Amino acid sequence: MAPESSNVDPQEIHRFGAMSGGWWDPRGQFKGLHDINPVRLAYVKERAGLAGRTVLDVGCGGGLLAEAMARQAALVTGIDMAPEALAAARQHAADAGVSVDYRQATAERWAQRYSGAYDIVTCMELVEHVPDPAALVAACARLARPGGSLFFATVNRTPLAYLLVILAAEYLLRIVHKGTHQYHKLVRPEELTYWGHEAGLTLADLSGLRYNPFGGHTRLCRSTQMNYLIYFNNHRATPSRTS
Numbered sequence: 001m002a003p004e005s006s007n008v009d010p011q012e013i014h015r016f017g018a019m020s021g022g023w024w025d026p027r028g029q030f031k032g033l034h035d036i037n038p039v040r041l042a043y044v045k046e047r048a049g050l051a052g053r054t055v056l057d058v059g060c061g062g063g064l065l066a067e068a069m070a071r072q073a074a075l076v077t078g079i080d081m082a083p084e085a086l087a088a089a090r091q092h093a094a095d096a097g098v099s100v101d102y103r104q105a106t107a108e109r110w111a112q113r114y115s116g117a118y119d120i121v122t123c124m125e126l127v128e129h130v131p132d133p134a135a136l137v138a139a140c141a142r143l144a145r146p147g148g149s150l151f152f153a154t155v156n157r158t159p160l161a162y163l164l165v166i167l168a169a170e171y172l173l174r175i176v177h178k179g180t181h182q183y184h185k186l187v188r189p190e191e192l193t194y195w196g197h198e199a200g201l202t203l204a205d206l207s208g209l210r211y212n213p214f215g216g217h218t219r220l221c222r223s224t225q226m227n228y229l230i231y232f233n234n235h236r237a238t239p240s241r242t243s
């Protein structure tokens with residue numbers, strides 16, 4: 001397992017940092033995230049509620065989900081390792097008059113100070129970008145309060161996902177920046193579920209996300225062959241120790 005401070009791939013941070021001018025362009029390099037954001041938001045809101053909840057958004061990027069959750073009256077903190085992404089997020093929130101606390105940190109580092117602090121932890125489209133995804137899941141688990149909720153979203157490691165999420169979305173349609181996803185780093189739902197269990201979490205729901213990259217239409221579905229969302233409960237009686 002990677003040491004806590006090293007669960008960061010500098011190339012990933014550099015790449016996301018370099019794209020940061022486009023975070024809030026709904027037709028730009030993050031079009032895919034814009035398209036799926038309302039479904040992600042509804043998924044969290046329907047299962048855990050948002051108004052008045054303390055939420056940590058891990059790997060918040062430009063703040064697409066963090067800001068949307070804050071608009072639902074959640075008390076949101078967003079952490080990310082790319083300073084440029086955080087700057088874009090802060091600027092957009094300020095312009096929109098929405099309050100989100102954006103900080104530069106990894107989940108592992110944040111968990112050293114805020115163990116058990118959050119009603120809800122969201123971690124969307126990040127597990128496929130870190131060297132040790134199991135350690136990331138464990139850190140997210142430490143951050144949720146006993147009885148709290150955790151949400152992960154990512155792309156499955158299947159031939160269909162390779163075809164549609166990488167080849168079509170990145171190379172053909174250019175709605176996801178070229179090189180964003182590396183096939184071998186994609187994560188299967190069984191792997192994510194196993195890491196969650198190892199971290200003391202209970203699987204509450206696993207849903208597929210059907211995204212039509214041509215029209216942008218998105219909805220939940222049964223098949224987890226491409227994008228999917230996972231909802232865990234943290235049933236631990238006490239916050240686990242940070243190691």
Ligand code: SAH
Pocket residue numbers: 007008009012013016017033058059060061062063064065079080081082085105106107123124125126129130
């Ligand atoms: N969660 C956002 C952004 C996903 S893109 C959304 O779905 O809208 C992935 C983000 O994770 C990028 O902004 C990148 O800078 C960040 N990131 C990559 N590795 C990280 C790490 N180890 N810790 C925190 N953030 C990280």
